[in-house]
Structures are given as C-alpha cells and as structure tokens.
Amino acid sequence: MTVPDSLSRRAMLMKLGIFLNTVIAAVLAVPVVGYLFSPIARARKAGDSWLPLGSLEEYPAGETRLATFRNSDVRPWDGKTADSACWVRRIDEQTFQVFAINCAHLGCPVRWFPQSRLFMCPCHGGVYYEDGARASGPPERGLFEYAYKIAGGKLLINATELPTPGSPSALVNIGGKIPCA
C-alpha cells in the first residue's frame, strides 16, 4: 500500500522543518526589529535635558542674539553636528524667548535682522516678527520655541530633538496660544 505524498513521513518532516525555521525566524525578528526601532526608544529615554546657553549678561535686554549649544544625547563621532543654534530674545530682566533656528515651514535656518526686527528664511521666504509669530510666507505657524529657565545666573533651555512641524515637542506656547492644537 502506498501512502499519498502529502501524508508521508518525509512530507511531515519537511513541514516540521519549515515550521521550526519560521518560529526561530520570528524569535530572531524581535531583536532585529527592536534594534531597528532603537532611535525612537533612544529619543523617549532621553526625556528632559536642560542645556546651558551661557550667562545672562550675554543677552542684553531688548535684543535678539544667536546662541549655540551642544545637544545632550550625542556620540563622539558626531563632530560639529552635535551642536545646534538658536535665537535668544531677551524681553526684560527675567523674560526670554528662545526660538529654534529651524523655520517652521521646512527647517531651513532663519536669520534675524535687528534693523527691521524680522526673522527671514532664505529657502522659501518665510518671515516672522520679533516675538516669533508668523508674518508672511509659506510657514503655517510661528517659530518653534524652547522652554527655558534661569538658574544661577545662567540661561538654560530644554532641547531634546530637532524641531519639526509634526513633532509634539514643537507645540509650545507662542503668545499665550498653543498653535496647531
């Protein structure tokens, strides 16, 4: 008597072999996926990071100055890309606004013109007023703002990631309103 191929011992062993490989592949996929998605976990783990922008005297009241800072979560081979720039506007003794350098449209570096008290973006012509509010051009909102605090005569900002239009951390208060919310 012949057994049909589909029921034979060999066919069963082959299926078992395929099953074993599938299970092991699935188990191996877990660390691979975890590895691939580590940038997301890395960002989440970072949490708040208060970065120093130097002493308060560097920022005269009524003026807007360029400041640079070193990001907290960096690697030795990042070189200069570990640094970022931002615009610090000192309104009075204790009140500041710290704007991201990145245009709220597509992230190009905006430049401050103290004469006309405007930020202009060289890419697509976005313009912002001195308080970061949108003035004209393609941006849909004002400049991104970093939260700041003053400790021991130093200005610190909470900068954790590249501000982008879709990132929740970009949703900070501008002029008492939360934009895009």
Next chain:
Amino acid sequence: MRVIQNLGEWLDARLQIAATLRETAEHRVPRETASWFYVFGSAALVVFCIQVITGILLALIYAPTASEAWNSLQTLNFNINLGWFIRALHGWGSNFMIAIVLLHMVQVFLFGAYKYPRELTWIVGIFLLLMTLGMAFSGQVLRFDQDAFWGLGIGASISSRVPVMGPWIVKLLLGGPIIAGATLSRFFALHVFVIPGLLIALIGLHLLMVLKLGINDWPMPGRLVRKATYVKEYHELTQKDGIPFFPAAVWKDLFFAAAVLLALAACAAYFGPFGPSGRPDPTIIQTAPRPDYFFLWLYALLSLLPANLETPFLLIGPVLGIIFLLLLPFLFGEGEKSWRRRPLAVLTILLVAVVLGTFTNLAVNAPWSPVMDAWSGNPIPPQYLQGRSALERQGAAVFQLKQCHNCHSLGNEGGKRGPALDQIALIQTEDQMIRQVIQGGGNMPAYGKNLSPAETTALIAFLKTLYPAGRRPARDASRVQVTQSEAPPPKATNP
C-alpha cells in the same frame, strides 16, 4: 589561440553556460526594434555599472562619519591623485542615470511597451525609478555638506507631517533626535548596501523578463494588443521577420553607450565634481540650502503651493502618482500601442515635461527666496537717487536699512519675493503705499511696529518717486475734490 580555446572548453565543461549565453545573445528580436529608440535601457545599465565602479573607488577613501566625511571629500578633491575626477564621474553619473532612466521610461510609455504581457516588467521598472531617485537623494546626503545637512532637515520636516506616525518616522530617518553621526551612517548603509542590493536584484529581474517575454515590438498604428492572440503574433513576428539581437541590433546599443560614456567623462572632466559646499556645522547659519538639480522641481513646488495645500499635496500626491503608474498596465493593458494613435499619452508626457521643466527653471532662479544680503550688498541704482530731496534720499536709506531690498528689486537687483518696485508709484497712491507698508498683507510682513512715523514718511516719499518719465503716477481722485488742489508729483525716476 589554442590555449584560450582549451581554457574555454575546460571552463564550459564545468560551467556549462556557453550554449545558454550564445542562445541569449542570438535570441531573435523583431526587425524594427534594432532602432535608436531602443538603446536607453542598455545605456542606463552601463551608467549603473559606472556608478558601482566609481562608488567602490570613492568608498576606498570616504569616511562615513559626521565629523570626518566632509574632510575626506576635501582630501578626495585635492590630495588624492584624480580623486576629483572619480567624484566628478560619480556625481555626473548620477545626473546621467536619472536623465537616461527618465528617457527610457518615456520611450517605453510612448511605445506602449507596458501593455500585455509586459506589465510586471513595467512595475519592476517603476521600483527601479524610485530606487534611482533614492540613490540620488542618499548620495546627496553622503556629500555631507551644508546643503546635505539642511536638506536632511527639509526631509525631516516633510516626513514629520505624516499624521500620527510623523515624529517616529523622523527619528527613524535621522537615527536619533537630531541630524548627526547616526543619520549619516544610516544613509551610508542605504546608499551603499540596501538600495544597490535591491537595484541589482531588480535589474536582473527586469532584464530576465525582457529576455523571456521578448523586447517590445515596434508599435504599428492599427496593430492592437489582444491578450488572446498577442503572444502567438509576437512569436510569428520574431520567427518570420526577426533578426538575431547579436550582432544585428546590439551595435546601436554599443554606439549609444559609448556616446553616453564619452559625454559623461567630458562633463566630469570639464565641470568637475559637485561640492562639497560649506562644512556641515549647524551653528553656521549663513546658508541658503539648495537641492540637487533633479529635486529642484520639488523645491519650486514647495514654495509655490498655498500653505494649506502643501501637506496633503506632499503626502498624498506622490502616493497617488505611484499607484497610478503601478496600475497603468492593468488599466490600459490592451489595445493601441502606437503613440500616433494615443494623443492622450503624448499630451500627458508633454504636460509632465513642461511642468517639470518650468518648475526646475523657476527653482534655478528661486524668485521666492529673499536675497538675504541685498539690503547691504545691492545698492540702489544711482539714477533713482539723483536730484532727490533729502527726505526722499532718507527714504532710500530706510528702504535699504529695513531690508526691503531683500524681497523687492530695484533696477532688477535684489530679491524677487515681492513685486519689483521700479514703477510702484504708477500702481499705488500714497495712501495705498502707507497702508501696505504699515499693515503688510499679500505675503508681506506688517512693518507698523518696526518703522517710526518719520521713517515711514521718508520711505513713502522715496517710493513716490518710482515711476518712469512721461507717465503720470497714480493719484487719488477724491483728494482733489476735498482739497481743491493737488501737490505736483515728484520728478520721474528715469529721465
């Protein structure tokens, strides 16, 4: 000769591949396909090989770390024998690759080659196109300079707009919270391992299908594709009226490939390598990043779209476009192949070409970008200042100092973001000018808080002089009724 022959026989006894190779080389193709229109695919393959070779050569020197990549490109340009030429070949090869792939696609589309039974060949071709563009973008990133750095920021900003997933996608794209070493490393892996590997596999598949299904027959108006009969008809065509690909058709491919290689080498030798531009230092903000040539149309689109349409257009447009291209062979898989009887197909190509050409041309001049140093670098043309009153000249100084020149041109110098102001007094009355300056609007910021009344008065006095001789400046008719008199307009600008 005997030795070579013996060696060949020895190898073939083990590889057993000679017969297959001969059969493949001499496979019969329809007579008319030995045409200069059928050379783009092989040319793209040749340029791809150049890219692989020059890419490997560059990888011998290139240091894929954020801190050293830019330095290693400088070394390649200036300190390694002919390193600049290899970089130039690779950079120009990228431009040539995209140009030839697009030509190939247009030819295939106009000759109806995507129709039955070559649907899958077309679909694989679409993925090859997407990967070619992916290579172009990732290659631009590896040239880790200012343009690459801020270009990544633009890529991140676009990706972040994807609903819900956006911020995650940004972190996966950048390999971390900011653009840094991890970003360059993953683009290096994509550009050097992932995409080329996929490209090689898909090119193999693409070629295999061209061989198995046969090259597309020359489209004859009136010879319709029908699924029931096509394969038989094609077989008869190749058998009765066919010619062997080698050597009857291949010589045109060879000549075209040689011409392309010569042009590529000439461009590389004459124009040299691309960049790198400034150091990728995020604290140097005096930069106006521009994308590479083949993404300029996108740059234009992003500036010209209304703000509220931008995100849907960016996120949905490409998806719809790709879906349409993938479905094309199923929607129009039968019927007429010849472009002579497919006016819609020809119009589509023309439309796409005109749109891409126009956007690219616009983006070369980028009229929407303010000229960031026009206020200090581009003086007001002297004829606009001669014989002017002190107030009017003061207004010209305000025009410069308040960066008006960055967006408004005078004598064709300065920004083109806003309208040129050479003849503004013809179009707007004094009151209209004051309102526009103070309140802004129509894509202009409001200067109300940033100009003192004295500055505004001076600026308007200057603007009122901007009209050509022999014309009357715009005036408010009602003013005459009220005051019974009218101040004479200032002298015209151009005597």
